[in-house]
Amino acid sequence: MYDSMSERLAEYIQQVQYVALPKSVEQATKVAFLDWLGNAIVGSQMPPAQMTHRVLAAQGGAPQATVIGWRRSDVPLTVLGAHRPRSTALWATLANGTSSHIIELDDVHKASIIHAGTVVIPAALALAEWLGASGEELIEAIVAGYDVCIRIGEAVTPSHYQYFHTTGTAGTFGAAAAAAKLLKLSLEQTMHALGTAGTQAAALWEFIETGAMSKHLHSGKAGFNGVLAALLAKEGFTGAPKIIEGKRGFMNAMANSYDAAKVLDQLGTRYALLENCYKIHSSCRHTHHAIDLVIQLTTEHDLRPEEIERIEIGTYRVALDITDNLNPKSVYDGKFSIQYCAALAAVKRRAGLAEFTEENLNDPVVRSVLDRVHAFEDPACQANYPEKWGARVTIVAANGKRFEATTDYPKGDYENPVSADELIGKFTSLVQGYLDEPTTKAFVQRSMTLETLSNVSNFFAE
Structure with a gap:
């Protein structure tokens, strides 16, 4: 019997061992890492990331871990070799976590509504670099981090999600778990790390009202806070032992309703990474079902924009709460407008990073x-949520014909998966124009053989 959820989770974190992981979990971890890396590389060159880099550069810091894409304006993008930019593990976690949550092509777990990769992987990578951990140890930390934050996220979803961005709140626990694993904290220290992580959990949805950059910071700061919590715990800093279930703890304070049993259910036998979902379209995941169906219908029936009289999208309530926006005023706004995403898909029959531009935002067609x-x-989509992120799309043509399609699982869901080869293709396509071909191939090869690294600090070596 355990005194707290944190104690049971801490025991699990200590028990995760690479040699005992199913091969499917190992493969899923490596795919998740590569997908995260592509998001981080491209996102690092976007204005919010560059602003973050400038702030962190002014703070200085020991060169412990790589800051992806940090550069001066007169220096080409450098991500390999001895001259790659480095900073403290804390600053690198913050910068790389922020970068990887910008282009809206990062992974997501449906039941918890967490972009776990943007929090857990930058925290684990930065510490692994600094500590000289092996690739096997990095995989262990990522697996533990995903499981912890996703379970806590599942327990409070969907109530919590009404006001709080789960990636920035529950994600903090995942970063602390990954950091505790790499720091080899004791059971008691790991409990304290989770306690200190939980008291820092924060991320509000108000940014959606104006498309503010705060969302990008949610993942970076969650990772930073989790690493900080673990480093403090290593020094003897204490945290609340019942931070998850306590009367003033995370679940009671931040959710009107929750299912506490989900935190520990099948712990150690069910791996959240196997339920990971990947984005094909460069927009909020809650728009992907509509994009898939609009592309399907316009392609199947060769519908030109002028032949479309009306597009009707039926979906679950949360999708509308986050993406119901008939008049997006910026490219980023457009990524969170289900109406705009559907219109873009109808006209371009694609909704990748290259389609979300100012030109298309203002395109009269x-x-x-x-x-x-x-x-x-x-009603049907609402009844099935959050297990299924479904939609029903009807396109009414100018000649009166109606074309309809439904889906419960957007492309990239684990029930409707993309293959490892497709995700390698996604990575290659994303970084084209940012990295040369040898560097791209090196990153693919190293990511997909992560377990063979004797020292993770060599991942970014020439």
């Missing part, structure tokens, strides 16, 4: 279709 998109709550 896209805007014309946007005016003809109607989104509403569908």
Whole structure:
């Protein structure tokens, strides 16, 4: 019998061993790492990341871990070799976590609604670099981190998600778990790390009202806070032992309703990484079902924009709470508008990073279709959420014909998966224009053989 959830989770974190992991979990970890890396490399060159880099550069710090994409304006992007930019493990976690949550192509876990990779992987990578950990140890830390934050996220979803961005809140626990694993903390120290992580859990959805950059910081700061919590615990700093279930703890304070049993259910036998979902479209995951269906219908019936009289999208309530926006005013706004994403998909039949541009945002053809998109709550989709992120799309043509399609699982869900080869292709396509071909191939090879690294600090070596 355990005195707290943190104690049981701490025991699990200590028990995770590479040699005992199923091969499917090892493979899933490496795929998740590569997918995260592509997001971090491209995101690092976007304005929010560059702003973060400038702030961190002014703070100085020991060269412990690589800051992906940090560069002066007169120096080409450097991510390999002795001259790659480095900072403290804390600053690197913050910078790389922020970068990887910008282009909206990062992984997501449906039941918890967490982009776990953007928090757990930068924390684990930075510490592994600093400590000279092996690739096997890095895999262990990532597995533990995903399991911890996703379980806590599942327990409070969907109530918590109404106000709190779960990636920045529950994600903090995952970063602390990964850091505790790499620091080889004792059971008691790991409990304290989780306690200190939980008291720092923060991330509010208010950013959605204006498309503010705060969302990008949520993942970076969650990773930073988790690493900080573990480093403090190593020094004897104490945290609340019942931070998860206590009367003033995470679940009671930050969710109107929750299912505490989900935190420990099948712990050690069910691996959250096997339920990971990957993005094909460069927008909020809650828009992907509509994009898939619009592309399917316009392609199957060869519908041109001028032939579309109306697009009707029925989906679950949370999708509308986050993405119901008939008049996006920026490219980032567009990524969180289900109506715009559907219109873009109808016109371009794609919704990748290259399609989300100012030109397309202001394209009169896209805007014309946007005016003809109607989104509403569908009872069947609502009843199946959050296990299924479904949608029903009907396109009414100008000649009166109706074309309809439904899905419970957008492309990239683990029930409708993309293959490892497809995700390698996604990575290669994403970094094209940022990295040369040899560097791209090196990153693919190293990511997909992560377990063979004797020292993770060599991952970014020439």
